[in-house]
Amino acid sequence: MPSDRAEPGFDDYVDQLNAHYDAATASEGEALLARLQVAFRAAGRDLDRLSLDDVAGIDQLHLGGRSASRALATLGELCAGERVLDVGCGTGGASRLLAAEFGCDVVGVDITPAFIEVASWLSVSTGLAERTRFLCADAANVPLSEGSVDVVWCQHALMNMPHVPRVLAEWQRLLAPRGRVLLHELVAGENTEPLALPVPWARSQATSHLRSREQLERAMALAGFEPLAVEDITDMALAWRQEHSRRESRPAETGQKAVAPPGPTSIFGSDFVLMGRNLRDNLAAGKVRVLSGVWRSARR
Structure with missing residues (x-):
């Protein structure tokens, strides 16, 4: 499978993505993993014994959360024991949820090294390292063998990928016959006016690749995928985002004693409230x- 790395400008594109998703590292002067551990x-948490609730604020960075x-x-219809590839896994929240609650064996892949480092640590700290592992790689060139996964899982990642047909071809290579794609994705709406920026996936149009x-x-x-069920869940996503924007804009209560575990601002920096x-x-x-939506590979 040819890699996007052969394309001129690919390294610049990767640098732009990493600069966006790990922006706070440059401003804080400390790596993401170290900042999160601090x-x-x-917040009074044991770094060797974190719960999924403890880490929820930094591991489900998509609309609707867990x-x-x-x-x-x-x-x-995920089943226990299915082999899942989590594409654009970020800090690994969906991978751990699928392992813990659905009994899946999950490989997460992301192009941002800081996310992979954090994902691996969080899986160890939450006791899920045996059911999850993480690779830093291009989604169009994943170092796994042909037919090695039953399900491709992808949440809010394709809108960062300029060459989707190559990615979908890689999914076909990796999926076992009649394997499934489970996709939760942002798409362009009918209003074609420019987006209000920044947003959680981009600070400029350079890294935003929304499709209708x-x-x-x-x-x-x-790419050879048959739709089994596709739902427009915009209304639910908007209601969820409205509620979270209200919470994020609320001033901290005076006299508040407890320190909350880290949230998205620990990753994106202070821009996150505006992004939301x-x-x-x-x-x-x-x-x-x-x-x-859910699609099935037509390959037998």
Whole structure:
């Protein structure tokens, strides 16, 4: 499978993605893993015994959080023992949820080294290292053997990928015959006005590659995937984002004693509150929509 790394400008593109997703490292002068460990200690957590609730604020960085992941897993009828590839795994939250709650064996892949380092540590700390492992790699060139996974899982990642047909071809290579794709993705809405930026996946148009629902579904069909169930869940996603924007804009209570575990600002920096508001506004204006769907490989 040819890699995007052969394309001119690919290294610059990777640098842009890493600069976006690990932006706080440059401003804070300390690696993401070290910052998170300091924050967990400050919140009174044992770094060797973290719970999934402890880490929820930094490991489910998509609309809907854990509830959206559970809904997608249910829609896709995930079964215990299935081999899952989590594409664009970030800090590994969905991988751990699928291992802990659905009994899957999960490999997570992400192009951002800091996320892979954190994902591996969090799986050890939460006792899920035996059911999850993580690779730093390009989604179009994953170092796994042909037919080695039963399910490809992807939440909010394709909108960062400029060459989706290559990624989908790689999914076909990796999937066992009749394997499934479980996708929770942002797509372009009917309102074609420019996005309010920054948003959680991009600070500029350079790393945002939203496609319309029709374009995404056509790409899936051309790659040999048959739709089993595809739902537009924009209204639910907007309601969730509105509630979280209210919480994030709320001033801290005076006299508050407990220090909360780290959240998205520990990763994205202080820009995250603005990113969340812009995402809310883009959803409300019809510039962005959210799909949840299941496809099956037609390859026998």
